[in-house]
Amino acid sequence: MLKKQPKNRDDNIRPQNKQKIEKLLSVWLRCRKKLMTNTTFQNGRKARNTWLAGKIKCGKCGYALKTTHNPAGYEYLRCSKRANHKGCPGCGTLGKTEFEQFIFTAMGEKFREFKLLRSGEEKANPKITAYQVELARVEAEIEKLLDTLTGANATLLAYANKKIEDLDNRRKTLSKAIADLSVETLSSQQIELLSGYLDDWENISFEDKRKAADGLISSISATSDYVKIEWKI
Numbered sequence: 001m002l003k004k005q006p007k008n009r010d011d012n013i014r015p016q017n018k019q020k021i022e023k024l025l026s027v028w029l030r031c032r033k034k035l036m037t038n039t040t041f042q043n044g045r046k047a048r049n050t051w052l053a054g055k056i057k058c059g060k061c062g063y064a065l066k067t068t069h070n071p072a073g074y075e076y077l078r079c080s081k082r083a084n085h086k087g088c089p090g091c092g093t094l095g096k097t098e099f100e101q102f103i104f105t106a107m108g109e110k111f112r113e114f115k116l117l118r119s120g121e122e123k124a125n126p127k128i129t130a131y132q133v134e135l136a137r138v139e140a141e142i143e144k145l146l147d148t149l150t151g152a153n154a155t156l157l158a159y160a161n162k163k164i165e166d167l168d169n170r171r172k173t174l175s176k177a178i179a180d181l182s183v184e185t186l187s188s189q190q191i192e193l194l195s196g197y198l199d200d201w202e203n204i205s206f207e208d209k210r211k212a213a214d215g216l217i218s219s220i221s222a223t224s225d226y227v228k229i230e231w232k233i
């Protein structure tokens, strides 16, 4: 059942409050209008501007680089911290198209190198192999230190403890990196898929470009002077 609406509800609101409410309403309406017209806001995560969205960070401050919204003209990558006036000097001038081309070229090179290494080493991820070698070395070093502890004096003990702690931290980091990479290691099927994407780059969809980038890259740190790509392979 519907409740009876009191007559003249406005009568219950004092004039100064009414003014406040009207002001709030107009702000709210302005915000809604902005949200409805600004597609980059609306789509937040589902960015359509660059297939590198979510991967690129400002080389100065580590905040995300976002594409300037200018579909009709020349687009740039811009530090989101700087854009919000929060004090980053910015990443310099990075043209979106050139940057994408640069990363695509790097992806192709890295992928070729990966396939070459992989075929030589019984299909293991070369990065995992390198970590495993280092892990074995770190573990051996820890053991050697533990052996020297029997009968050691206080100074030597303190030194050894510190050293063991450092090595143990490195051991944990390496174990975690190996575990993470093992999860992400590409299957033969995925490698074939990636090959297909990279070979047909001009024709594949935006979503497939995103998938290709995600298959190969963890993150990218960039300014106009330097680019550092953190690879998954």
Ligand SMILES: [Zn+2]
Pocket (backbone or CB within 6 Å): 058, 059, 060, 061, 062, 063, 079, 080, 081, 082, 088, 089, 090, 091
């Ligand atoms: Zn920045």
